[in-house]
Amino acid sequence: MIEARHLLKTFRDRKRGEVRAVDNVSFVCEPGRIYGLLGANGAGKTTTLRMLATLIAPSGGGAVVAGFDVTTHPAEVRARVGFLAASTALYGRLTARETIAYFGRLNGLDDARIAVRTAQLAEELAMEDFLDRRVDTFSTGMKQKTSIARTLVHDPEVLILDEPTLGLDVMAARGIVRFVRECRARGKTVIYSTHIMSEVEKLCDRVGIIHGGQLLAEGTLAELRQQYGEEDLEEIFVKVAGGEAIA
Amino acid sequence: MKLRDTLTVYRKELRDALRDRRTLVSMFLVPAVIMPAIFFLFGAATYQVVKTAKAQPPVVAVLGGEESPSVRAALAAQPGLVVVPAPDDWRERIADKRLRAVVEIPARFDALLASHAPAEVTIYHYEGEFKSGFAVGELRRFFGDLRERALAERLVERSLPAGFARPFEIRTENAAPPEKVGGNTFGGFIPYLLILLSFTGVIYPAIDLMAGEKERGTLETLLCSPASRIDIVMGKFLLVLTVSLTTVACSLLSMTVSLIVGGIAMVGTGRMAATLAGEQGAATLPSLDPLGVVGVVVLVLPLAVLFAAVALTISLFARTQKEAQTYLAPMVAVVILPAVAGLLPGVELNSTLALVPVLNVTLACKELVSGEWPWAHLALIFGSTCVYATAALAGCVRMFGRESVLFRT
Ligand SMILES: Nc1ncnc2c1ncn2[C@@H]1O[C@H](COP(=O)(O)OP(=O)(O)OP(=O)(O)O)[C@@H](O)[C@H]1O
Ligand SMILES: [Mg+2]
Numbered sequence: 001m002i003e004a005r006h007l008l009k010t011f012r013d014r015k016r017g018e019v020r021a022v023d024n025v026s027f028v029c030e031p032g033r034i035y036g037l038l039g040a041n042g043a044g045k046t047t048t049l050r051m052l053a054t055l056i057a058p059s060g061g062g063a064v065v066a067g068f069d070v071t072t073h074p075a076e077v078r079a080r081v082g083f084l085a086a087s088t089a090l091y092g093r094l095t096a097r098e099t100i101a102y103f104g105r106l107n108g109l110d111d112a113r114i115a116v117r118t119a120q121l122a123e124e125l126a127m128e129d130f131l132d133r134r135v136d137t138f139s140t141g142m143k144q145k146t147s148i149a150r151t152l153v154h155d156p157e158v159l160i161l162d163e164p165t166l167g168l169d170v171m172a173a174r175g176i177v178r179f180v181r182e183c184r185a186r187g188k189t190v191i192y193s194t195h196i197m198s199e200v201e202k203l204c205d206r207v208g209i210i211h212g213g214q215l216l217a218e219g220t221l222a223e224l225r226q227q228y229g230e231e232d233l234e235e236i237f238v239k240v241a242g243g244e245a246i247a
Numbered sequence: 248m249k250l251r252d253t254l255t256v257y258r259k260e261l262r263d264a265l266r267d268r269r270t271l272v273s274m275f276l277v278p279a280v281i282m283p284a285i286f287f288l289f290g291a292a293t294y295q296v297v298k299t300a301k302a303q304p305p306v307v308a309v310l311g312g313e314e315s316p317s318v319r320a321a322l323a324a325q326p327g328l329v330v331v332p333a334p335d336d337w338r339e340r341i342a343d344k345r346l347r348a349v350v351e352i353p354a355r356f357d358a359l360l361a362s363h364a365p366a367e368v369t370i371y372h373y374e375g376e377f378k379s380g381f382a383v384g385e386l387r388r389f390f391g392d393l394r395e396r397a398l399a400e401r402l403v404e405r406s407l408p409a410g411f412a413r414p415f416e417i418r419t420e421n422a423a424p425p426e427k428v429g430g431n432t433f434g435g436f437i438p439y440l441l442i443l444l445s446f447t448g449v450i451y452p453a454i455d456l457m458a459g460e461k462e463r464g465t466l467e468t469l470l471c472s473p474a475s476r477i478d479i480v481m482g483k484f485l486l487v488l489t490v491s492l493t494t495v496a497c498s499l500l501s502m503t504v505s506l507i508v509g510g511i512a513m514v515g516t517g518r519m520a521a522t523l524a525g526e527q528g529a530a531t532l533p534s535l536d537p538l539g540v541v542g543v544v545v546l547v548l549p550l551a552v553l554f555a556a557v558a559l560t561i562s563l564f565a566r567t568q569k570e571a572q573t574y575l576a577p578m579v580a581v582v583i584l585p586a587v588a589g590l591l592p593g594v595e596l597n598s599t600l601a602l603v604p605v606l607n608v609t610l611a612c613k614e615l616v617s618g619e620w621p622w623a624h625l626a627l628i629f630g631s632t633c634v635y636a637t638a639a640l641a642g643c644v645r646m647f648g649r650e651s652v653l654f655r656t
Contacts, residue, residue, distance in 0.1 A: 050654070053471050055467065055470055055471060055650070055653075055654070056650045056654060057650065075473050075475060076473075078471060078472060078473040079473040081471070083471040085467065087464045087467055088464060088465075088467050088468040088471065089463050089464035089465045089467075089468060090465065090468065091259075091263060091465055092463075093262075093263050093266040093267060094259070094262070094263065098259075098262070102255070102259050103472055105255045106252060106255055106256075106469075106472035106473065106474045107472060107473055108473065150468070
């Protein structure tokens, strides 16, 4: 469960002055559902998700993630969250097994539990062949699998995924989509940010369209189609975002 | 703070560092190579210069003295010198190092000597030039001998005893123990090297662990684990400190080996063994007080903490590894400057200097390797360095808690 209430984040920027990267954003993500955060570059997706993952603190408002307040209990939140972003990289000189063990230990698992989880994840993600090779020799797809394994090592109830398919080829991206669906099937709460319409159409139970830091529209795909009188999500997005940008 | 998380981060960073060729080079290879290189290359180079200078007799020219054939003949017969007639441009030739020195014999020198009249011989040379100085030494010896012989003849002429013109002799003898001589001559240099290496050892891992992780995106991965930021930064700090101290330990080891091997090569096995055994009179080779070296290491400990914390903070502040390098490279000068100031003759330890970071440790080390233990100053130095180190570490931890620094774009 994720409940964001009037989330606000301002940055001080030397050129632009005070930037409201996230401005009064509220939404709820239910367990067993995938919530899609759809937005263009600079819309505020990463900033929102980083606040939910307690990497950065909100300037105003708040959020309750997996039953804990992000401001008062950040460590408890992180222990129940798996955060995966295009920007979260792996240590090149560790093997896949060592990577999983490292994050398992940081999540408080003991050696026996780590061994069990490693075996489970390696089987589910078909990682057995490269489990003991160093990450810097991996293909992008292998790295992606290792990243998923390290995100899931502590079996988190909430998954926060920030453009996880960025830079992946079709096959690797499909792998991610399948993994997200499996997480939903296991009853996890998933929030998924992207700017790719087709991913939202394939995956998401609810969609929030974020633009200029503000959540401008929200609902199931069917609700949004009805509300804006358009079939195509891209058309809906353009309408919500206030027309075509001419620049 | 959870010790388990700090140790988890530390163990992972240690494993990572031991797989990184660049860390290994800065930790083991640099000290293992630099120390013997300094001892042997410099020693061998000096030895070679002296040997070649001695092997080739210096070319000197004679000005005047046409009426004094006997002194000219004696000079030409001198085995350590090659005498040539003075060319017109002899001054330029000295400046160009084509002539080592020129000696000017006054007019009628032989006659002046015979008549007991005063006379003056002038040697022209290149001030501060090693080979010219060597020629001057030979010329001085020749004319000194000539003067001694003339004096002896005059004493005989007047039936005076040989000691008549030399009422007493002056003799100097070293009374300082060899470790003090060592402390004063090259003793200042050793702690200086240790200080420098404890800092250079810190640079690469500090850059890699903060700016490097930020740039590669692994820091964000680490931050989204439940480990608290203080545990993460302490684990990283401990690794940087480990690398720094390992560098120091390797340097010490390599230095000891170089000293013993180099000592044997220079003075022979027997005398070296006698020196090591501390036999009286055997030790003409300057040595260091081993207990003092232990003291040096104790003082370098808090300094390494200070260096590690400062380097990590600077690296944390940088956006990229390149930027971190740009900030940290000039820091080497900041470390070298006070260390070199401590090597200057006449700069001695006092209560004010005992509070100046880096400089204070250099000065204390000079005393320690000489077997001197100025306890009050040592306490002040150790205490103040610990205070600076703690402050720097606290600053580093604070900085690591700032999201504007962690997520700089
Ligand atoms: N650390 C920061 N300091 C200053 N401004 C920032 C910072 N992080 C983000 N911003 C600004 O906040 C706004 C939202 O950025 P954010 O990264 O959240 O967008 P995004 O939706 O993730 O975009 P993208 O698709 O490019 O990833 C942008 O204008 C960005 O420039
Ligand atoms: Mg983003």
